[in-house]
Amino acid sequence: MIEVIGSYDKERLAAKLARIRERSVVLDTDLMSQVESILDEVRRRGDAALIDYAARFDGCVMQASELRIGADELGRIAANADTNVVEALKDAIGNVRRFHEYETQESWEIETEDGVRLGQRVTPIERVGLYVPGGTASYPSSVVMNVVPAQVAGVKRIVVATPPRSLRENPAVAAALVQLGIREVYAVGGAQAIAALAYGTETVPRVDKVTGPGNRYVAAAKKLVFGTVGIDSIAGPSEIAIIADDTARADFLAADLLAQAEHDDDASAILITTSEQLANEVSVEVSRQAETVPRRAIVEKSLARYGAVLVVNDLDDACEIVNQLAPEHLEIVTRDDEAVAAKIRHAGAIFVGSYSPEVVGDYFAGPNHVLPTAGAARFSSALGVYDFVKRTSVLRYSRETLRNSAQEIATLAKAEGLEAHARSAEIRLD
Numbered sequence: 001m002i003e004v005i006g007s008y009d010k011e012r013l014a015a016k017l018a019r020i021r022e023r024s025v026v027l028d029t030d031l032m033s034q035v036e037s038i039l040d041e042v043r044r045r046g047d048a049a050l051i052d053y054a055a056r057f058d059g060c061v062m063q064a065s066e067l068r069i070g071a072d073e074l075g076r077i078a079a080n081a082d083t084n085v086v087e088a089l090k091d092a093i094g095n096v097r098r099f100h101e102y103e104t105q106e107s108w109e110i111e112t113e114d115g116v117r118l119g120q121r122v123t124p125i126e127r128v129g130l131y132v133p134g135g136t137a138s139y140p141s142s143v144v145m146n147v148v149p150a151q152v153a154g155v156k157r158i159v160v161a162t163p164p165r166s167l168r169e170n171p172a173v174a175a176a177l178v179q180l181g182i183r184e185v186y187a188v189g190g191a192q193a194i195a196a197l198a199y200g201t202e203t204v205p206r207v208d209k210v211t212g213p214g215n216r217y218v219a220a221a222k223k224l225v226f227g228t229v230g231i232d233s234i235a236g237p238s239e240i241a242i243i244a245d246d247t248a249r250a251d252f253l254a255a256d257l258l259a260q261a262e263h264d265d266d267a268s269a270i271l272i273t274t275s276e277q278l279a280n281e282v283s284v285e286v287s288r289q290a291e292t293v294p295r296r297a298i299v300e301k302s303l304a305r306y307g308a309v310l311v312v313n314d315l316d317d318a319c320e321i322v323n324q325l326a327p328e329h330l331e332i333v334t335r336d337d338e339a340v341a342a343k344i345r346h347a348g349a350i351f352v353g354s355y356s357p358e359v360v361g362d363y364f365a366g367p368n369h370v371l372p373t374a375g376a377a378r379f380s381s382a383l384g385v386y387d388f389v390k391r392t393s394v395l396r397y398s399r400e401t402l403r404n405s406a407q408e409i410a411t412l413a414k415a416e417g418l419e420a421h422a423r424s425a426e427i428r429l430d
Contacts, residue, residue: 001287001300002257004279004309007317016308020268020325023306024236024374025219035191035220042195047202053192060164062187067203069167069185074174077167081175085140089176092364093144099366100152103385109394114404117396124154125230125388127205129197131212132173134166134189139213140176145368145383146211146232147180153388158182159207161197163189190214194221198229211370211383232383236374237266239306240358241327241347243318243340246275248333249354253278254285256331256357261302262295268306268327272318279309319343326377329358348377402428 005012041049047064054060109119130146132138143160150158160177164187167174177185186204188196194214200206209230210222222231240260242253253271260269273279290299312318315334322330326346334340337352344350348371351358362369370383406425413421 001290002283002303002307002309004283004311006276006311007313013310016310017321017325020239020270020306020308021375023239023266023268025216025234027216027220027223027234031216031220032224035217036224038191038217039195039198039221039224042192042201043199047204050188050192050196050201050204053190054164054188057190057192058164060187062164064203067186067188069187071183074167074183074185075178077171078174078178080171082172085172086175086179088364089140089144089172089179092141093148093176093179095364095366096144096148096368097152100149100368100385103149104152105386105389105391114401115398116401117394119394121392121394122389123392124156125150125208125390126155127157127159127207127209128155128388129159129161129207129210129212129229131193131197131210131214131218132160132162132166133212133214133218134163134169138162138166138170138173140170140172141363141369142213143173143176144180145370147177147182149368149383149385150211150388151180153385155388157205157207158184159197159205160185161188161193161204163187163193191217191221194218194225198225209388211387213370232370232387233372233376233380235370236376237268237306238263238329239268239325239327239373240270240329240331241322241325242271242331242333243315243322244271244273244275244278244331244333245315245335246273246278247335248273248278250278250281250285251289252354252357253282253333254289256359257282257286257303257307258289258293258299259357259359260329261299261307262293263298263302265298265301266306267302269303270307271309272312272321273309274312274314274318276311279311282309315340316343322347326372326375328371328373328377329361331356331358346375346377348372348382399428 051062054062105122107121111117128150196204197207197210211232219234223234257269261267290296293299323345328348330347331351332340333354341350341352349361368382372380406429409425410422
């Protein structure tokens, strides 16, 4: 079920790594054209377009008055959630909030020797829209991971859009919203929801930034509205890499690979090990455990396309492969986990040791599970409080300090051919 490749088979190894690196959200011309049409319709027709698309895509006949889900209705739906799920959500919210409180940033100011005062003012974004997908991709954990850092940042208005019927299909999502104190929820899904949040309609308010997962149409819509509003990212398929030596347990590693592979057909799960024996044991364990996984069909496709067990010469080689892939998730299970972790330059999140499986980060530990994918960990980071604030520079020059530097400012402006810029400084020398 999962391919085992030795380092000696350089062609197969290179081909597999290239295939994994090429995974991304496919935003082809036809898709972008379709989504652009949806955005334009919502921008022009507002609520009427949302109602038409609800009938077309969701099979729901709606009135404008039904676009907003009232607080009472949200509470009734949330009451159907399993009580054990609700208790787990409460604990998870506490852990996530505690972690993100360490990410808060303060405004600051310095004063130079010549009396110039410079600073940075950190303020929250005022209005944020969270998209919550429907169907099998509707996860209460993602609601927690998007809402909590926004709340810690001080965002005043958090608006949620989710497809009609999705909350009834998954009341745990409604329970998460209630536990988080979110009361402004709209029954709008797909690209049209992103358009409504970006442009506003008669019912749905325009926001300043849109976050949250979604399908290809949602990803395309987020790409197209970027600039009108901010977005978190264009997330690709999920992925995990595991570095392990002969001290690791094969059944643990197999379980972790399967946990990632069950996301979708395009998910990637790879083990990089120095032990050929462990590689073979994990391959057998993956096949054995997959027999009882409910999403077995998805697992099999994912592992066949983007799964692998790679046998390398040493842990340095393993680290180099990981740094090339820059995976969303990385587990390290070796004799000296900390030494291996110190060699990792690019990964969205690192899970250290046999008892820190990636799943603890998905749900409970506290760090955000919204992570860079498809190699983006080379230049970006997990979603956090800093994604929900703005940094504004503040400059204060006195008459004397400007006079001391005006000529140099003018010289630089003239070097760029901007005479009016120069004059703006020079006029204050009179």
